[in-house]
Amino acid sequence: MSILIGLMLLITVVASFLVLGLDRDYSKRIALFASGVVLAITILILITSLAQGSVSLSEQYNYVSAFGISLQLQMSAINFILVLMTTIVAFGTVLAGNPEHEHEKVANTLILLFEFAAIGLFTSANLFVFFIFWDVGVVALFFMINSLGSPNRRYASMKFIIYEIFASSLLLLGIMMIYFYTPVHSFNIQTIISSAASIPEATQAMIFFFLFVAFMVNMPMFPLHFWLPDAHTEASTQGSMLLSGVLTKFGAFGMLLLFSILPISREFAAPAAALAGFSTLYAAFVTMRQKDIKRVIAYTTIIDMGIILVAIASMNEFGTYGALFGMFAHGVTIALMFLVVGCVHHIFGTRDMRSVKGVVNQATSTAYSFLAGTFGITGVPLTTGFVADVLIFIGSIQAFGIIGALPLLGLLIIGAFLYFVINKSFLMTKDPLQRVDYIGVEQKIGYAFFMFFMFLFGVFPFLLLGLTNLQL
Amino acid sequence: MATIDVTYIAYAIIAATMALIIVPLATIPRKLSFVAMVASTVLLAIILILAAYAMISGIDVTVLGIFHLYPFSEFFIGLFAFALALVNMLSYEYYPNFTRFELFFSFAIIGMFVVAMANSLLTILLGLELMTLPTAFMIMTSGRHHIEAAVKLFILSAIAIGALSFALALIFPYSPELGLTQIAPNTTFTGNYLISLAIILVGAAMGFEVAAFPFNLWVPDVYQGAPGNVTALLAGINKKVAFVALMEIFFVVFLQFQPIFSPVLVLLSIATMFYGNVVALVQTNVKRLFAYSSISQAGYILIGLAVATQFGIEASIVQIVAHLFMIIGAFAIVLWLESKNLRTLDDYTGLSSRNKFAAFALAILMLSMAGVPPLLGFIGKFLVFSSAIDTQSLLYLAVFGIVNSFISIYYYARLIDRMYGGQKKELLFMGNYTYAVVIVALAATILLGIYPNLLISAASLASKTLLAL
Numbered sequence: 001m002s003i004l005i006g007l008m009l010l011i012t013v014v015a016s017f018l019v020l021g022l023d024r025d026y027s028k029r030i031a032l033f034a035s036g037v038v039l040a041i042t043i044l045i046l047i048t049s050l051a052q053g054s055v056s057l058s059e060q061y062n063y064v065s066a067f068g069i070s071l072q073l074q075m076s077a078i079n080f081i082l083v084l085m086t087t088i089v090a091f092g093t094v095l096a097g098n099p100e101h102e103h104e105k106v107a108n109t110l111i112l113l114f115e116f117a118a119i120g121l122f123t124s125a126n127l128f129v130f131f132i133f134w135d136v137g138v139v140a141l142f143f144m145i146n147s148l149g150s151p152n153r154r155y156a157s158m159k160f161i162i163y164e165i166f167a168s169s170l171l172l173l174g175i176m177m178i179y180f181y182t183p184v185h186s187f188n189i190q191t192i193i194s195s196a197a198s199i200p201e202a203t204q205a206m207i208f209f210f211l212f213v214a215f216m217v218n219m220p221m222f223p224l225h226f227w228l229p230d231a232h233t234e235a236s237t238q239g240s241m242l243l244s245g246v247l248t249k250f251g252a253f254g255m256l257l258l259f260s261i262l263p264i265s266r267e268f269a270a271p272a273a274a275l276a277g278f279s280t281l282y283a284a285f286v287t288m289r290q291k292d293i294k295r296v297i298a299y300t301t302i303i304d305m306g307i308i309l310v311a312i313a314s315m316n317e318f319g320t321y322g323a324l325f326g327m328f329a330h331g332v333t334i335a336l337m338f339l340v341v342g343c344v345h346h347i348f349g350t351r352d353m354r355s356v357k358g359v360v361n362q363a364t365s366t367a368y369s370f371l372a373g374t375f376g377i378t379g380v381p382l383t384t385g386f387v388a389d390v391l392i393f394i395g396s397i398q399a400f401g402i403i404g405a406l407p408l409l410g411l412l413i414i415g416a417f418l419y420f421v422i423n424k425s426f427l428m429t430k431d432p433l434q435r436v437d438y439i440g441v442e443q444k445i446g447y448a449f450f451m452f453f454m455f456l457f458g459v460f461p462f463l464l465l466g467l468t469n470l471q472l
Numbered sequence: 473m474a475t476i477d478v479t480y481i482a483y484a485i486i487a488a489t490m491a492l493i494i495v496p497l498a499t500i501p502r503k504l505s506f507v508a509m510v511a512s513t514v515l516l517a518i519i520l521i522l523a524a525y526a527m528i529s530g531i532d533v534t535v536l537g538i539f540h541l542y543p544f545s546e547f548f549i550g551l552f553a554f555a556l557a558l559v560n561m562l563s564y565e566y567y568p569n570f571t572r573f574e575l576f577f578s579f580a581i582i583g584m585f586v587v588a589m590a591n592s593l594l595t596i597l598l599g600l601e602l603m604t605l606p607t608a609f610m611i612m613t614s615g616r617h618h619i620e621a622a623v624k625l626f627i628l629s630a631i632a633i634g635a636l637s638f639a640l641a642l643i644f645p646y647s648p649e650l651g652l653t654q655i656a657p658n659t660t661f662t663g664n665y666l667i668s669l670a671i672i673l674v675g676a677a678m679g680f681e682v683a684a685f686p687f688n689l690w691v692p693d694v695y696q697g698a699p700g701n702v703t704a705l706l707a708g709i710n711k712k713v714a715f716v717a718l719m720e721i722f723f724v725v726f727l728q729f730q731p732i733f734s735p736v737l738v739l740l741s742i743a744t745m746f747y748g749n750v751v752a753l754v755q756t757n758v759k760r761l762f763a764y765s766s767i768s769q770a771g772y773i774l775i776g777l778a779v780a781t782q783f784g785i786e787a788s789i790v791q792i793v794a795h796l797f798m799i800i801g802a803f804a805i806v807l808w809l810e811s812k813n814l815r816t817l818d819d820y821t822g823l824s825s826r827n828k829f830a831a832f833a834l835a836i837l838m839l840s841m842a843g844v845p846p847l848l849g850f851i852g853k854f855l856v857f858s859s860a861i862d863t864q865s866l867l868y869l870a871v872f873g874i875v876n877s878f879i880s881i882y883y884y885a886r887l888i889d890r891m892y893g894g895q896k897k898e899l900l901f902m903g904n905y906t907y908a909v910v911i912v913a914l915a916a917t918i919l920l921g922i923y924p925n926l927l928i929s930a931a932s933l934a935s936k937t938l939l940a941l
Contacts, residue, residue: 177861
């Protein structure tokens with residue numbers, strides 16, 4: 001019994017209300033301090049667990065005792081990798097800040113509230129608690145998109161909340177069905193895993209369908225992804241970093257749970273992987289039509305999440321840890337990319353790749369950070385993305401044969417397109433666009449921060465793999 | 473010793489209830505508005521404390537054969553006393569002639585408590601009448617432009633009362649006693665069409681009172697036409713009193729007919745949810761929007777009653793409490809903005825820049841109505857849907873509920889979006905009493921949502937004693 005996870009939750013939620021209540025001059029300092037402490041706790045857990053070779057924490061606090069619901073939190077390697085990703089992205093988001101520096105107080109409040117929800121969700125050992133944190137996170141990001149961002153943000157936020165509440169309604173239904181159809185009536189994930197086989201097949205299929213669709217909206221997958229490009233494009237820089245970096249992992253983590261809970265999911269694994277593969281290719285082709293750099297980055301999220309779902313659906317050890325590593329890599333990398341794109345917009349006043357030219361002359365660090373982020377997304381060796389892609393495709397080829405490597409094609413297409421963007425907008429120095437503004441030193445520290453973690457776990461993958469029992 | 477104590481508390485509750493009528497009578501001649509407000513709030517607080525004490529000590533006594541004080545009625549007396557104190561303070565702020573309002577209000581309060589502690593069908597009938605007629609007068613005396621709403625409410629509640637008394641007349645030949653528990657043994661035989669007709673009439677009367685589809689056509693007009701504090705009273709408390717009456721009649725008197733009335737309640741709840749939510753989507757007047765939203769909330773409450781298990785009733789009670797706090801808080805804000813002449817969705821644009829607290833509170837209350845955790849509205853909906861899934865044969869009812877919950881997010885989020893968008897305008901200031909009422913409603917919504925144990929166990933006790941388990 002430890003108190004570390006509870007402490008992390010408490011720090012973030014208290015800091016969130018402090019930021020809301022106190023003067024705006026303190027907001028960034030409090031947010032930085034709180035998310036820094038949480039990051040320090042996570043790294044402390046990492047260091048102590050590496051010595052033991054595994055991580056295993058579990059905590060329990062009283063909640064709705066009438067239904068045997070308590071705030072059960074656990075941390076195994078799976079939960080830990082996601083929590084580490086969340087704390088890194090949240091700290092980096094606060095650190096870098098919005099290049100525009102508007103509404104810092106609201107932004108920091110919502111970032112901390114979202115970090116609270118994300119840590120709670122990724123460590124929940126109980127589906128009821130999982131659902132509560134899920135909705136808190138969604139509502140926090142709804143306000144984040146709604147109150148900060150581009151002129152068209154209100155439309156995007158409505159679209160976002162409608163899709164996400166649709167998902168959470170199905171999620172609630174699925175969770176309640178699991179609770180009442182298992183003979184023991186429990187929300188605890190371990191108890192459900194051990195007794196889920198007794199649910200009738202037809203009911204299991206129904207529950208699988210509800211939960212799969214719910215997580216599909218959130219990840220997002222092809223037919224239900226329409227909220228994502230708008231939400232990411234219209235949100236502020238910090239909003240996009242959190243949306244893409246952390247929120248999409250809610251769905252992926254849910255998929256991991258779903259595939260481990262229901263025995264029937266083995267039958268649906270191949271169709272799910274096929275859908276994910278199709279989604280990857282579809283998004284890759286759609287990306288090539290985009291003119292807005294932020295939209296390009298938004299679509300790479302769909303591609304990466306598709307690949308992660310393929311890994312989850314392969315349902316073997318390589319696939320699972322590959323998916324986790326993929327989520328980690330994607331979270332850190334995409335946060336860097338959105339930060340870079342936000343800075344490009346700030347510097348040049350536009351994000352249209354036809355007019356942005358010569359970034360490398362006007363803002364050198366921004367251009368090279370974009371290049372590094374592209375390495376991360378395309379999985380160049382020594383980045384975390386490389387380790388993730390290797391694990392993922394070993395897993396999917398084990399499960400589905402050589403056809404499991406097909407989603408790699410999507411990655412190739414998007415890689416080629418991103419290098420095209422780099423060539424056209426970032427490195428081309430012929431008639432460069434004049435800059436209209438400068439970025440502060442915070443953003444540059446932000447670049448360095450994300451790049452550090454992107455390369456750290458790529459150069460030394462055993463820092464994370466040491467927590468798992470994966471034999472390489 | 474113990475029994476004497478018990479009876480005294482029951483008498484004390486009844487005496488405090490009756491004492492409420494003295495307050496306006498004493499203050500009207502001198503127009504002592506503030507004294508009237510304080511005195512009635514204090515009396516309501518006393519009733520709340522007595523009821524809470526009675527419920528904790530599990531008092532179960534029958535007084536004069538017409539009142540029955542047991543945990544179920546004590547729970548609702550306490551709840552209504554608390555909510556009525558809120559409405560009382562809210563009304564004080566907006567009424568120049570508060571003592572006249574207080575007179576009708578006191579009669580209505582007595583009617584509500586009489587329904588909550590009724591032990592016979594006749595008491596329920598009288599209590600309902602005592603509640604609705606003064607409410608109509610409250611609307612009527614608020615100004616000339618409220619008369620249409622008052623007349624609508626008066627006529628329709630007269631029809632409801634008429635149907636209920638006709639049902640009583642049909643039951644009376646079979647059961648010489650009209651005590652709630654005494655009717656059931658006399659009406660056991662099957663194929664009795666007169667009793668079936670009586671059940672239908674009771675259902676129709678209660679449908680009017682709780683505003684279930686298709687008996688809800690009066691609701692938007694009356695809610696919109698009435699002054700905001702009376703709307704808060706109608707949506708927050710009157711409707712809940714009707715639910716109490718419905719529970720007392722269906723689950724004590726007609727429990728053996730449950731296989732007959734349950735499917736009807738299922739249909740009513742589905743239709744009510746869909747009607748309320750779908751029509752609310754296109755509303756532009758905020759008061760009307762909340763009127764339709766409260767119709768749909770009545771549909772959610774009906775789910776638990778349609779399930780008709782102890783768990784279902786418990787869930788409905790939690791949802792009743794949730795909706796009571798949410799809607800009183802919401803209408804307090806709507807009333808305050810109406811007094812500043814802001815009525816439509818467009819008027820609410822940029823509310824956040826004019827009064828941060830009001831926008832925040834209304835946003836939280838609406839998120840709670842939409843069922844977003846960890847707020848009280850979510851706990852209520854979660855329990856209600858769970859109770860439907862628990863029976864396994866009513867899974868589709870939970871699915872319909874969740875579909876509706878999803879539909880409703882659109883109009884709530886649209887209003888939240890309006891409030892947080894738009895240009896900066898001049899600041900608006902909220903009166904102290906409104907502020908206090910909103911704070912209390914908001915605190916109840918958040919705290920009971922985060923820590924619902926107390927409420928759930930109280931609701932569980934109330935539902936068990938209702939079914940005499």
